Amino acid sequence: MQHEVERINLTKEQQELKYEKDQPKIKYYRELTDYLLQSKKEHIYDEENFKLTTTLLNLNPEFYTIWNYRREILTNLYNNFNSNEDEKTKLTSIINDDLKLLMSLLKRFPKVYWIWNHRKWCLFKLVELNSVNWEFEFKTINKMLELDQRNFHGWHYRRFIIENLEEQAIKEEKINEIQAQLKILKLNLDEFDYTTSKIQTDFSNFSAWHNRTKLIPRILNLVKVTNTDNELFKNPLNILHNDLEMIKTGIYMSPEDNSVWLYLYWLLTDPIFVNSFQSKENYIKLLEEQISLIREVNDLEIEDSGHDNIGCLKSLIYIKAVLNNSLQKDNTIDEEIKESLVKLIELDELRKGKYNDQLNGIVPIL
Structure with a gap:
C-alpha cells in the first residue's frame, strides 16, 4: 500500500500493453506542452491558448510554468479593466471560473502547491476588481479541511484567509480602531477554538498544534490592547497550564x-x-x-x-x-x-x- 492506494504489479506483457495504450496520450501531452511553451516564449496571449492551459493543467497541475503562462494571458488580455467596465465584468467572471476550476483540482490534488498559489493570485485579482469575498473563501477552506484536516497546505491557506479578513476588518472600522481590534480578536479566538476541536479529534494533527503557536501570542497581545476581560488569556500562565x-x-x-x-x-x-x-x-x-x-x-x-x-x-x-x-x-x-x-x-x-x-x-x- 502507498498512500492508501494498493499497488498492482503488472506482468511484463501487461506493462507492454499499457505502454502501447498510453502512447497516444503521451504524444498528445508532449505536443501540447511544446506548443504552449513555445507560445509563452513568443508572447502569444489569446483565449484559445488560455483554454489549452486548462487542458494541460488538468493533466499535470504541478506544471508551474504553465500556471505562470495562464496568469500572463489573463493579465495581457484584460490589462485595461480599470477603464473599461465591460472588461472588468468579464475578467471577474473568468477569475471566478478559475476559482471553480481550482476547487475541482484541489479535490484531486490537495497537496499541490501551485494550485494553492494560483488561488491566492486569483483572489488578489478580485481584490483589484473590488469583487473578493473573503467570507465565502473562509467557508470554502473550512469544508476542505473537513475532508483532510491534516493538510498543511490547507492550514497555511487558512491563515492567509484570516489575515485578509483582519485587513477587511481594519478597512471597515477605519474610524474606530478599537472596534477593528475587537473584530480581529474574535477572529483569532474562534481560530483558537477551532484548533482545540481539531486537536481533540486527532492529537496527531501537527498543523493544528503549529497554528496554536501562532495564535496564542497574537491573542495575548490583542486582549491586552483591547483591555478585554478574558480569563484564559488574562495571563500567559493560564494558557500554559x-x-x-x-x-x-x-x-x-x-x-x-x-x-x-x-x-x-x-x-x-x-x-x-x-x-x-x-x-x-x-x-x-x-x-x-x-x-x-x-x-x-x-x-x-x-x-x-x-x-x-x-x-x-x-x-x-x-x-x-x-x-x-x-x-x-x-x-x-x-x-x-x-x-x-x-x-x-x-x-x-x-x-x-x-x-x-x-x-x-x-x-x-x-
Whole structure:
C-alpha cells in the first residue's frame, strides 16, 4: 500500500500493453506542452491558448510554468479593466471560473502547491476588481479541511484567509480602531477554538498544534490592547497550564507522536511563558512535574511493550537539559540523560549517530 492506494504489479506483457495504450496520450501531452511553451516564449496571449492551459493543467497541475503562462494571458488580455467596465465584468467572471476550476483540482490534488498559489493570485485579482469575498473563501477552506484536516497546505491557506479578513476588518472600522481590534480578536479566538476541536479529534494533527503557536501570542497581545476581560488569556500562565492539561491526554494516548512533544517543548521554553513565572523556583517545579509525567508514561509503555518509548526518552533528555540549564549546571550530561541516550542508540537505529555525538558532547542537546 502507498498512500492508501494498493499497488498492482503488472506482468511484463501487461506493462507492454499499457505502454502501447498510453502512447497516444503521451504524444498528445508532449505536443501540447511544446506548443504552449513555445507560445509563452513568443508572447502569444489569446483565449484559445488560455483554454489549452486548462487542458494541460488538468493533466499535470504541478506544471508551474504553465500556471505562470495562464496568469500572463489573463493579465495581457484584460490589462485595461480599470477603464473599461465591460472588461472588468468579464475578467471577474473568468477569475471566478478559475476559482471553480481550482476547487475541482484541489479535490484531486490537495497537496499541490501551485494550485494553492494560483488561488491566492486569483483572489488578489478580485481584490483589484473590488469583487473578493473573503467570507465565502473562509467557508470554502473550512469544508476542505473537513475532508483532510491534516493538510498543511490547507492550514497555511487558512491563515492567509484570516489575515485578509483582519485587513477587511481594519478597512471597515477605519474610524474606530478599537472596534477593528475587537473584530480581529474574535477572529483569532474562534481560530483558537477551532484548533482545540481539531486537536481533540486527532492529537496527531501537527498543523493544528503549529497554528496554536501562532495564535496564542497574537491573542495575548490583542486582549491586552483591547483591555478585554478574558480569563484564559488574562495571563500567559493560564494558557500554559490549560494546554499542559490538554496535551497530557495526547502524551498518554500517543507518546510516539512527535507533534505532541514539539508543542510541549514550545510551551516549556517560549519566553512568553518562561518570563511570566513569578519566580525561577516555580518554573523549575513545573519542569520537574513534566519530567515525572514523562517517566510515568514511559513506565506504562515498558509494561505494555517491554521496552522504553522513543518519544518519551527524547523528551526526557530535552526537558532534563532545559532543567539543568535553568539550574545553571555546567555542560556535563547527568546520568539520566546518559542512560536515555544509550537506550536510544539501541532503539532508534536511524539516528544513533546523533545520539552518539550528544553522548560524547560533540553535538549539544539544546
